[in-house]
Amino acid sequence: MKKKYGNILDLIGSTPLVPVSRMSPNAGVEILAKLESFNPGGSVKDRPALYMIEEAERKGELNEEKIILEATSGNTGIGLSLVAAVKGYRILLVMSEAVSEERKKILRAMGADLKFTPAHLSTDGAIEFVYDLIREEPQKYWLADQFNNEANWLAHYHGTAPEIWEQTGGRLSAVVATMGTTGTLMGLARRFKELDPGVVVVGVEPYRGHKIQGLKNMKESYRPGIFERKRADRIIHVEDEEAYETARLLARNEGIFVGMSSGAAMAGALRLAGEMTEGRIVVILPDGGERYLSTSLFADKKRSGLFLFDTLTRSRKEFIPLRENHVSMYTCGPTLCQLIHLGHVRRFIFADIVRRYLEYRGYTVKHVVNVTDLDDRTIGGAEKAGMSLRDFTEKYHQEFMKDLDTLRIKRATSFPRASEHVDEMIGLTRRLLDKGYGYEKLRSVYFDISRFKEYGRLSRVDLEKMHLGKTVDLEQYEKENPRDFTLLKRSTLNELKRGIFYATQWGNIRPSWHLECPAMAMKHLGDTYDIHTSGVELIFPHHENAIAISQAVTGKLPCNYWLHNELITMNGKKPSKSEDDPAIALRSILNAGYTGREIRFWVINHSYRRAIRFSIERIDASRRTLAHLDEFTRKLRVCRSGEPSGDVEQAVYDFRKGFTDAMDDDLGVPKAIAALFEFSRRMNRIMEDKGLASSDRKKVSEVLSGINSVLEILDLEPAERDPVVEDLVSKRETARKARDWAAADKIRQELRAMGIEVADTADGAVWKKV
Incomplete structure (x- = not known):
């Protein structure tokens, strides 16, 4: 016989307990969700x-x-x-x-x-x-005073806890509840310790500054009077985005539509399940998702269609930014102790392509490139040069900026210097020690790798097989484990003498290179950003250590997409980093007569995930290829007028689509350049056969300008006027019209001696520098 209800209040409680089957990280751990949204008011409250x-x-x-x-x-x-x-x-x-x-x-x-x-x-x-x-x-x-009213937790002591006990037959390992007023957690804790002291009661608390509606951080907000910290066996902290994403995953993977606090609860349960080998977890999902539709929780993150190869997962992933229409991006910058070499060139050009293409797609990009001006090499270089550290590094910083301009690399949003972020580095070290991930020994501070279980995930390095001494000088530092890496180095006597040290609670120190990047990234981009670009040579140990530092503090990965470009090699080997090596130093190649545009084209006309073999002959080939593109853009400026053509519109459409398809496929620049050459061939035929209408010329110019905003290899603006050359070209044209071929040829030879090539077209003579 069906139960009869006096009124709707009789429907409060007796909410269903359902299995979460697809999201558990451990097959041996069963997760059951108590759906409090089934209460008539829609929540556990x-x-x-x-x-x-x-x-x-x-x-x-x-x-x-x-x-x-x-x-x-x-x-x-x-x-x-x-x-x-x-x-x-x-x-x-x-x-x-x-x-x-x-x-x-x-x-x-x-x-x-x-x-x-x-x-x-x-x-x-x-x-x-x-x-x-x-x-x-x-x-x-x-x-009502829910924060101090004992009836708050008594409702769960007499209601929620006994329901769970009955629904599970008394067989459960842990129960997880979020922390707001903490009534649910306190009631469950009291009752389950009576029913079975072995049941682990876990509270889920947001971090300070959180945006999860309904939850409270006990240090940030007024602490509820009913809350007793000792009653919970454990408290798990959850980030906002982790809570939001877990709520979304519950809807997509389990068909359970819940709110942000429920997402936080499930995130805590999933983390707990990952630590267990077997057992049963009951998690309280406080409410449903309907009352959050106006928030960012279920805001549609627009699919980008751009797929990138993520080094961490070794897979192609669709790019979805943390913040819609905005991208946060970090690039490992130079060490200011030498002029940049071709390895640096590829790293910075690759980052430039990533940034420019995202902007081409309509994103607003915040690009941070760190500058290392405080490490062994900069300090040693300054001493050798007899200069202050600041003057020495500033000299190379200015040269670096000049090289960026030469290579047509867009200036980053900011170039933070390591020396200007030491306070952040020291603060980050304190947080690591507070969480048990670091230790001090003989006035140096180290990261304890044994505490970070995910070490090696990016590089796939096996700690047991790690070559000792790869990360630091073992002779100089005393560590509990030779595999640990340095966070803060004890200053040397020479550094103390020169005033290159920072006074801390551990003594006079200076930060390590590995600490610098995460500290600056967190300062300028937050705990998590979208993209990190660099070269493969920095994956281990630098990026592995940076991940360990960031994740140990925040509980999450520092970025969502790790993009690494391959090396430039000579004779199949990684070349020297010495600026004195004429085969690798950028300035040596420039001084040999090559341009930054030619070097840029040579670099980007290779997949970023494949190594490039360097030789002067290969750059010569790039120079010749660029000459064909220059001839194409010159023809666009001087070709005869024609009628509007549907062929031009189709060619422009095909080119734009081909370019986008190539770039969306893991930044396939070589295919994008191939699309550019196919477009130039089609347009050359059209220009020769029909000429170009002004409207079509504008369409072609616009598409080329857009694509070149990414590639930066075309010279679309006409060359500066040269009155002397133009006068000679005019005199030659007069001689030709007068059929004075000898005079015309003499002027042509004179122009060639000046490095000027003349071409005769139906619309008159045109010239270019060669």
């Missing part, structure tokens, strides 16, 4: 709302003369409004103006009066307001 009101009625604290008053982030308010509507009470709710629009509409629909406090004060602002109000008019209001 219906339970304490009913319990608090009925306890107040029983004690005579609440009657029909009083108005229910409460500070809420939304769900408790909805639960209280539901109960108030059934029982006939008036209710005033105070909440942050930042709560979702859905919650506001639900509350108004249930007859609640609403008062909003400033968003930046979060729920704390609402709490302060209701406490002021109840002090002023205690006879008018009954304050």
Whole structure:
């Protein structure tokens, strides 16, 4: 016989417990989700709302003369409004103006009066307001005071916990609940320690500065009076984006549509499951996703169609930025102790291509390129040169900027210097020590690799087979484990004498190279950014160490896409890094008469994931290839006029699509350049046969300008006028019209001696430098 209900309040509780089958990281660990969205008010807060009101009625604290008053982030308010509507009470709710629009509409629909406090004060602002109000008019209001009301946790002690025990037959290893008022966690902890002390009770807490509605960080916000830290066996901290993404995954992979706090709870449960070998976890999912549709939780992250090869996963991944239409990007920059060599050239040109193509696709890119001006090589170089460290590194910084311009590389958004971020590096070291990932020995500080279980994930390095001494000088430093790497180096006597040191609690130190990158990246791009570009030579140990530092502190990877370009080799080997090696130094090649454009073209006309063999002959070949493109762009400027042609529109369309298809396929620049040459051949035929209408010329110029904003290999602007050359060309043209062939040939030879080539076209003579 079906149960009969007196009213809707009888439906509170007895929520379903369903398996989460596709998301568990461990087949031996079963995860069961308790779906509190099945309560009539749509959340777990219906339970304490009913319990608090009925306890107040029983004690005579609440009657029909009083108005229910409460500070809420939304769900408790909805639960209280539901109960108030059934029982006939008036209710005033105070909440942050930042709560979702859905919650506001639900509350108004249930007859609640609403008062909003400033968003930046979060729920704390609402709490302060209701406490002021109840002090002023205690006879008018009954304050539910969920943060201090024991009826809050008693609702779960008498309701939620026994339900779980019955639904699981008493067979569970752990129960996970998020922390807001902490009523759920406290009630579960008390009851399960009575039912089975072996059940691990886990709280999920957001980090400070979080945006997860309904949750509280106990250090950042007013601590609920009912919260007792010792009652939870463990507290797991979850990042906002991890919570959001887990909520999305629950919908996509399990068909469970929940809110952001539920995403946080599940993220904690998944992390716990990954640490277990077997067992059963019950996780409380506080509410559904319907009341978050106006937030960023389920905002559609537009598919980009751009696929990139991620070194970390060794797979092609579709690029989806953390923030829609914006990209955060970090590139390992130069060490300011020498002029850049071809290895650097490829690294910086590759980063430039990535950045330019993202901008071509409409993204706003924040590009950070670090500058190392504080390490062994810069300090040693400055001493050898008899210069201050600042003057020495500034000299090479200026030369680096000149080289970027020569190579047509766009200036980064910022070029942070290591020497200007030492405070951040020291602060990061403190955080690592606080979390147990670092240790001090003989006034140097080291990262304890044994504590970071994911070390080697990027490089696939086997710690047991790691060659000792690869990361640091073993003779100079005393470490607990020779595989550990340095965070802060004890300053040498010579450095102390020269004033190159930083006073810290561990003594006089200077930061290590491995610490510099994560500190600057976190300072300028946050805990997680979109893309990190560099060369494969830095994967191990530098990037492996940078990941360890960042992830140890934040609990997540520093970036979502690791892009690494391959080496430039000589005779199949990695060339020397010495600026004195004429075969590798950029300036040596430039001094031999080659241009930055020619070097850029030679570099990008190879897949970034394949090594390039260097030889002067190969750059000569690039010079000849560029000459064909220069001839094409020259013809565009001087070809005769014609009628508008559908062939031009089709050629432009095909070229643009071919370029985009190539670049979307893991930045296939060689294929994109092939599309450019195919376009030039088609257009050459059209120009020879029909000429170009001004409207078509504009279309061609626009598509070339757009593509060149990425490649930067075309000279689309006409050369500067040379009155002497133009006068000779004019005189030659006059001689030809007069059929004075001897005079015309003499002028041609004179022009050739000046490095000028003349071509006779149907529209007259044109010239170019050769």
